[in-house]
Amino acid sequence: MNISGYSVKHPVTIIVLYSLALGIALTMVPNLAVDLYPSTQRPVLSVWTRFPGAGPADIEKNVTERLERALARSRNLVNMTSNSQFESCNINLEFSYGTDMDKAVTDAQTLVNRLVNSLPDGVESPIVRRFDMSAMPIMRLIVRGNYPPDQLRLFAEDEIQANIERIEGVASAEVWGGTTQIVKVAVALNRLAAFNLTLSDVTSALRGQNILSSGGNLRRGTREYQIMTQEELVNLDQIKRLVVKTVNIGATGPGMANRSQVVRLEDIADVSLGYNDNAARVYVNAQAGVYMQVTSEADSNQVQVADRVRAALDEINAGLPRGITLAVLSDNTTMIKATLNQVYTNAAQGALLAMLILFIFLRNIKGTIIIGLAIPISILLTIMCMSIFGFTLNLLTMTGLIMGLGMTMDGSIVILENIYTYRSRGAKPDIAAILGSREMFMAIIASSTTTLCVFIPLIIYKNDLKEMGQLFNDLIFTVVISLVCSLAVAVTLVPSLCGSTLKLYTRKQKPLKNIVLRTIDNGVEKFFISLENGYKSGFTAFSNHPAFGVLESGASDEQLKGNQHRGRRLPPQQASGRQAGRSGDRSRRSGRHRHG
Numbered sequence: 001m002n003i004s005g006y007s008v009k010h011p012v013t014i015i016v017l018y019s020l021a022l023g024i025a026l027t028m029v030p031n032l033a034v035d036l037y038p039s040t041q042r043p044v045l046s047v048w049t050r051f052p053g054a055g056p057a058d059i060e061k062n063v064t065e066r067l068e069r070a071l072a073r074s075r076n077l078v079n080m081t082s083n084s085q086f087e088s089c090n091i092n093l094e095f096s097y098g099t100d101m102d103k104a105v106t107d108a109q110t111l112v113n114r115l116v117n118s119l120p121d122g123v124e125s126p127i128v129r130r131f132d133m134s135a136m137p138i139m140r141l142i143v144r145g146n147y148p149p150d151q152l153r154l155f156a157e158d159e160i161q162a163n164i165e166r167i168e169g170v171a172s173a174e175v176w177g178g179t180t181q182i183v184k185v186a187v188a189l190n191r192l193a194a195f196n197l198t199l200s201d202v203t204s205a206l207r208g209q210n211i212l213s214s215g216g217n218l219r220r221g222t223r224e225y226q227i228m229t230q231e232e233l234v235n236l237d238q239i240k241r242l243v244v245k246t247v248n249i250g251a252t253g254p255g256m257a258n259r260s261q262v263v264r265l266e267d268i269a270d271v272s273l274g275y276n277d278n279a280a281r282v283y284v285n286a287q288a289g290v291y292m293q294v295t296s297e298a299d300s301n302q303v304q305v306a307d308r309v310r311a312a313l314d315e316i317n318a319g320l321p322r323g324i325t326l327a328v329l330s331d332n333t334t335m336i337k338a339t340l341n342q343v344y345t346n347a348a349q350g351a352l353l354a355m356l357i358l359f360i361f362l363r364n365i366k367g368t369i370i371i372g373l374a375i376p377i378s379i380l381l382t383i384m385c386m387s388i389f390g391f392t393l394n395l396l397t398m399t400g401l402i403m404g405l406g407m408t409m410d411g412s413i414v415i416l417e418n419i420y421t422y423r424s425r426g427a428k429p430d431i432a433a434i435l436g437s438r439e440m441f442m443a444i445i446a447s448s449t450t451t452l453c454v455f456i457p458l459i460i461y462k463n464d465l466k467e468m469g470q471l472f473n474d475l476i477f478t479v480v481i482s483l484v485c486s487l488a489v490a491v492t493l494v495p496s497l498c499g500s501t502l503k504l505y506t507r508k509q510k511p512l513k514n515i516v517l518r519t520i521d522n523g524v525e526k527f528f529i530s531l532e533n534g535y536k537s538g539f540t541a542f543s544n545h546p547a548f549g550v551l552e553s554g555a556s557d558e559q560l561k562g563n564q565h566r567g568r569r570l571p572p573q574q575a576s577g578r579q580a581g582r583s584g585d586r587s588r589r590s591g592r593h594r595h596g
Helices: 003-009 011-028 056-071 101-118 149-165 189-194 199-208 236-240 302-318 333-362 365-388 395-424 429-453 456-460 467-501 515-543 546-565 572-595
Strands: 044-050 077-085 088-095 127-130 139-144 170-177 181-187 211-220 223-231 243-248 260-264 269-275 290-296 325-331
Touching: 003 011, 003 429, 003 467, 011 365, 011 467, 044 056, 044 101, 056 077, 056 088, 056 101, 088 101, 101 127, 139 149, 139 302, 149 170, 149 290, 149 302, 170 302, 181 189, 181 199, 181 236, 199 243, 236 269, 290 302, 302 325, 302 333, 333 365, 333 395, 365 395, 365 467, 395 429, 395 467, 429 467, 456 467
Parallel strands: none
Antiparallel strands: 044 088, 044 127, 077 088, 139 290, 139 325, 170 290, 181 269, 211 223, 243 260
């Protein structure tokens, strides 16, 4: 007994198994990540470092070139580009596709760590980052209000940012725009020269007297005290009164002792509050503002994350000071929803059209219901497999899903039509289901296998196709899974429903009683019979055409000449037998034509 026969004989087992699989699939569908395109992992690393106060030329000579020499030893490195700018440098490393990027990150970090001690003083530790498409923001929020830009940024960082990042699925909320209040120290060079000081002396004084660190522990009896060195500068007056250096003035006259003078920061520089001139400026509708970039977590449903952020805006706005509002500036998930909704609509329309065409040909409600059940079941099983293997629901996976189901839904229709033919001959439902599915089993397997073989070259040359290979990876996987799921439904569920659960009946078992319906059904049946007769006549006329006979005789003559050329001459009896056989074939074809 084959699998179709087992399905017909054990319908309860098949229904329970499919019900269990559908229950699991329904729990996975809401958590399936949704995106516009598949996530592509470009084999690119970036090494970023910062050198405060250094210009582009200084950074390129002392930092960038040294990092390039060290990183050039990376394996599978294809291309390396660098960009040196004010106070920072960035190096991009491009590797060949198929490289293990986790190992590449580890190797690059190891090479950078070996070079850290040889970099100039003040250079921050280089950061190795991996290119990640999921780090792209999904939406932007605008902070508005009748406040200065620095206060808007302060509200965004202190009150809004934490509330956004607490939302489920949000990875980060980065604040852009506004200004940051800083202390400006404008040093006068003539005053430095008067006290024989340099800019390095001023920098060392600011760095050394603005610290907060632990000074150790002090144990007294059973108690232990922690000693803190607290030398933070908290206001403008403390910064102005900061001691830069103590200098000796020397004796002002005979018999006078040398004197020392304390040089404070206000003696050599003008100290004032200001704003960071290098900060990024953001203008919304010609007004300075602040906006936040919201990034979702990896493998999360971006549409659901954006909906949660929108739902939380009212609660966040209620806790903000009067005059400050938080609103959506742009939402990238709207295009995702619009595109996927169009795909969903097209898929539903295709399924309804397939059921309608099947109903017109079979004129059987149960047969249409069976195919109508097979389509969503195959889709849910495919989506369950996609969730298990970590794929997202995007434009290409939906395309692959529709392609796979469209190709293999033919299998269910072919099996259903063959079962219907057996029922028309008078076979019982279970016998018709077993025989009808058994006859088409190998044909459907062969058809699905040939379809799968088309995608083998794309799998083999995936790395050569680069990003396109990664995009087609999701498409190929979805097509393969949908083919397998649809094939399983066609050879198990369809025969079980036709033979046991929803027994298929034809007009011989249950003729139509309504005169109008019977008249329409007879008219449609006559139309299909006329199509069959027309096809039969056309095929018979083509097979009996003289050109077809010339082609056949020409092929026989070529075979005969080949045998003579190889020195194998046929006996007269065998040659005459072949001649007679061809004449008999023509007479049999003519006889079938006359009978038709």
